[in-house]
Amino acid sequence: METADEQGIPMDFAIGANQGQEYRPSLERKDWPYTWYTYSNVTVAPGQTFKGTLPLTIQAANKRPSFMHHLEEFGEQTLIAVVAIEVLQDDSTAEGDYTEIDRIIDLTDKVAHGSRSLTWTAPKAAPGATWRIMGWYERFTNQRSIDGPSDAKTYLQNGSWIVDHFSAAGARIMDQFFDDHIVPEQSDRDLLASVGKYAWEDSMEMDSTLWWTRGFDKDFKRALGYDIRTCLPLLLIKENGWAQVQIAYDEEFYSKNMTRGEECNKDYRSVLQTKYEEYIQAHAEWARLKGLKFCNQPSYNLPLSMTESSPLLDAPEGESLGFFERIDAYKYLSGPAHFKKNPVISSELGAVRGMLSYSQTLSQVLWSFHRGLAGGVTMNVLHGYPYGGPFPNTTWPGVTIFNYLFPDMWGPRQPTWRVFPGLIEYMARNQYVLQAGAARVDLAMYIEDTPWTLATGYLSNNLQELGNTHDYIGSSLLASDLVTTKDEVLVPDGPAYKALVVYNQTTIDSRMANKLGKLAHAGLSIFFVGDLEYGQDIMKQIIKRGSPNIYSLASKDELPKALRDAGIVPNAAILNKNQAAGWYSVWRSTPEAEYIWFYSDGENNDTPVKTLNISFSHIANRTPVLLDAWSGQATPLHHFKRGKTDMVIPMTLGGNEMSIVAFVKDHGAKDPYVMDFTGLVKGFFSSAKKSKDAIFALVSNGAGTVTLSNGKECRFKRSVLKTTALNL
Numbered sequence: 001m002e003t004a005d006e007q008g009i010p011m012d013f014a015i016g017a018n019q020g021q022e023y024r025p026s027l028e029r030k031d032w033p034y035t036w037y038t039y040s041n042v043t044v045a046p047g048q049t050f051k052g053t054l055p056l057t058i059q060a061a062n063k064r065p066s067f068m069h070h071l072e073e074f075g076e077q078t079l080i081a082v083v084a085i086e087v088l089q090d091d092s093t094a095e096g097d098y099t100e101i102d103r104i105i106d107l108t109d110k111v112a113h114g115s116r117s118l119t120w121t122a123p124k125a126a127p128g129a130t131w132r133i134m135g136w137y138e139r140f141t142n143q144r145s146i147d148g149p150s151d152a153k154t155y156l157q158n159g160s161w162i163v164d165h166f167s168a169a170g171a172r173i174m175d176q177f178f179d180d181h182i183v184p185e186q187s188d189r190d191l192l193a194s195v196g197k198y199a200w201e202d203s204m205e206m207d208s209t210l211w212w213t214r215g216f217d218k219d220f221k222r223a224l225g226y227d228i229r230t231c232l233p234l235l236l237i238k239e240n241g242w243a244q245v246q247i248a249y250d251e252e253f254y255s256k257n258m259t260r261g262e263e264c265n266k267d268y269r270s271v272l273q274t275k276y277e278e279y280i281q282a283h284a285e286w287a288r289l290k291g292l293k294f295c296n297q298p299s300y301n302l303p304l305s306m307t308e309s310s311p312l313l314d315a316p317e318g319e320s321l322g323f324f325e326r327i328d329a330y331k332y333l334s335g336p337a338h339f340k341k342n343p344v345i346s347s348e349l350g351a352v353r354g355m356l357s358y359s360q361t362l363s364q365v366l367w368s369f370h371r372g373l374a375g376g377v378t379m380n381v382l383h384g385y386p387y388g389g390p391f392p393n394t395t396w397p398g399v400t401i402f403n404y405l406f407p408d409m410w411g412p413r414q415p416t417w418r419v420f421p422g423l424i425e426y427m428a429r430n431q432y433v434l435q436a437g438a439a440r441v442d443l444a445m446y447i448e449d450t451p452w453t454l455a456t457g458y459l460s461n462n463l464q465e466l467g468n469t470h471d472y473i474g475s476s477l478l479a480s481d482l483v484t485t486k487d488e489v490l491v492p493d494g495p496a497y498k499a500l501v502v503y504n505q506t507t508i509d510s511r512m513a514n515k516l517g518k519l520a521h522a523g524l525s526i527f528f529v530g531d532l533e534y535g536q537d538i539m540k541q542i543i544k545r546g547s548p549n550i551y552s553l554a555s556k557d558e559l560p561k562a563l564r565d566a567g568i569v570p571n572a573a574i575l576n577k578n579q580a581a582g583w584y585s586v587w588r589s590t591p592e593a594e595y596i597w598f599y600s601d602g603e604n605n606d607t608p609v610k611t612l613n614i615s616f617s618h619i620a621n622r623t624p625v626l627l628d629a630w631s632g633q634a635t636p637l638h639h640f641k642r643g644k645t646d647m648v649i650p651m652t653l654g655g656n657e658m659s660i661v662a663f664v665k666d667h668g669a670k671d672p673y674v675m676d677f678t679g680l681v682k683g684f685f686s687s688a689k690k691s692k693d694a695i696f697a698l699v700s701n702g703a704g705t706v707t708l709s710n711g712k713e714c715r716f717k718r719s720v721l722k723t724t725a726l727n728l
Helices: 002-007 168-182 186-195 216-224 229-235 258-289 306-312 327-339 362-374 415-434 510-521 537-544 556-565
Strands: 011-014 035-044 049-053 077-087 099-106 117-121 130-140 144-146 160-162 196-201 253-255 293-296 315-319 346-348 379-381 438-440 443-446 470-473 499-503 525-529 550-553 572-574 583-589 593-600 610-616 622-627 634-636 647-653 657-665 674-677 681-687 691-699 702-708 713-718
Touching (some): 035 049, 077 229, 099 229, 253 258, 362 415, 379 415, 510 525, 550 556, 572 583, 593 610, 691 713
Parallel strands (some): 315 346, 346 379
Antiparallel strands (some): 035 130, 144 160, 572 610, 583 593, 610 647, 622 634, 674 702, 702 713
8 A cells, every 4th residue: 555655546456365255264253254054864765754863064165166165164154044956867868967856845844943853754756756855954154265374373373264245244254354454544544545546346256056045045035025945946046156167066956847946046036146146235335435446357257246246336347257258248248338328347467368378469469458448348367476475486478377277477587578568558548538538339138037047148249340349238227216318218327328229039028028118108219029928918018009119020130221221320330241240349528529449359360350331320420530550649630521420431450459439529610521532542631840730641553533522632652662683
């Protein structure tokens, strides 16, 4: 903090060690950081009677020992629920590795309070089926975030433990520890308030049989009106596990009635989402009371919604690693931020899969950087070294974390460090522009993304290749007071969406259906794409009303034409058909200028240089200026065509290249500009030193013409000198 103060720079900080999600409790304390839900089970044949004590649970095996600690065995277990499940005969024709069940019987009331004793006779079952009794226990996860030293003398030295992420109490126990032990003195807190900017938490790297918190069953019943007990076995699926790839005890359960399982999981995740939001809000309130802001990598790895969580954050953050550098994935963060007019969308840049430490080139870093910006990221965080100076008992390059499996820590021990000042300035200029004003986005896409995965989304380039941009928006924002419409535009003082696309959503509730109907009545164009059998009569009624603003499409292949037929065109429309693969744009609007950021995706050697004609809407009365993010220079553009409202500019980009055009207000008569040319003209430029009114053409061999906006036509004929042999 003192160094940040001396250097005059803001400081972000992790609330806790490792992923910033830890706490160091005393073993004697009752507020142990995280309660979870797990089970034991006993097999009982049909007609057989179980009479005895239900077994306690054992912690599930650690599936990710390279970066995640195992769950340790200590602490009390409290029996909360008991159910019996009818396990059907294993069907060799069934797809996947799971256990199929039919009946689920709640036996909880047959167990005396405070006891684990049960007497129960299993009823008849389907042919080949059997019964299992499942005892469900609340217990502590006992999962470390960081190991302590072997000679720890106090609990403060005994490592750090992962906290409950589904209650405000879980956040407060972390925040209180930070206040008591990291900044205990008032002078420390004053300095933090002066230099601090973002309190930060990383992505959730933790394990559980079933994500839970104390009182979750009561919250569930209060919200849904029924008991969660008979749903519990159906929640044990990989989609609810960490990163949707693992399941405790290697066993998944699916109901013979698939609808039943889907409803249970939908309801469970909705309550889990609410509890996670309580956790986020508690952190954010703590930070804001200190004059700070809260940054968090929300939702992913767990069965939660990113579009619902990220609006609660001052700076939602993604990462190259968890997002696989997919441009569309970042839109789940940037969409809600655009909607709320939040200028900062952060990303942990550079750590990618399939590349070892010290193998990442700066071109690859730029590729990750550009792809994030194309998805709406406006602030990137690079990895530095976690220590300064030489590290004892190491050779170059020093200590390298994660077993050299991921790139890359940047600092003085990297040979490329000497060029980093220019690289950082380039990144800063891009981010400065992309944080300016308000985002302008063509389309809002309504989506229910619980659980969020990379497979969620529109997953087609048919809109992007025409120049369309889109955001993903969840139900809480669409139902909020932030929703306004004017002149058939949604959130006109923000992204100014021209249409709302409801793509393949099969779980729209009556509240949202009514909201969509009101938006259509207010003039907003709404496109329903995909299966319209939502199961809610009110939704079907809205679609059948035949509003001129409601469009029903069978597939996303029909959407580009439907938008065009409805008169909805991109803010920055690409006029070259079937040539714009990999081209992306971001538009920011300020009172002084309209900024449009362009990017051509692809590696430098793989993607050819292309020139595409871009039509910019409603800026014909502005002057285009090219902003060079490498040099910081602004250069007037001289080659474009003005229409009544739009302006067409030819843009030239190679792979992994970007360009920024600023459209500034005219403050006088428009100078002549180039409308068209023939021949080998490489470009146009002006020079204040020679003549502020002159336009110079850089031409190659041959003849040609240049047509100016004032009607003047300039002809040229140039020949390149022949090569001359030199006698050396």
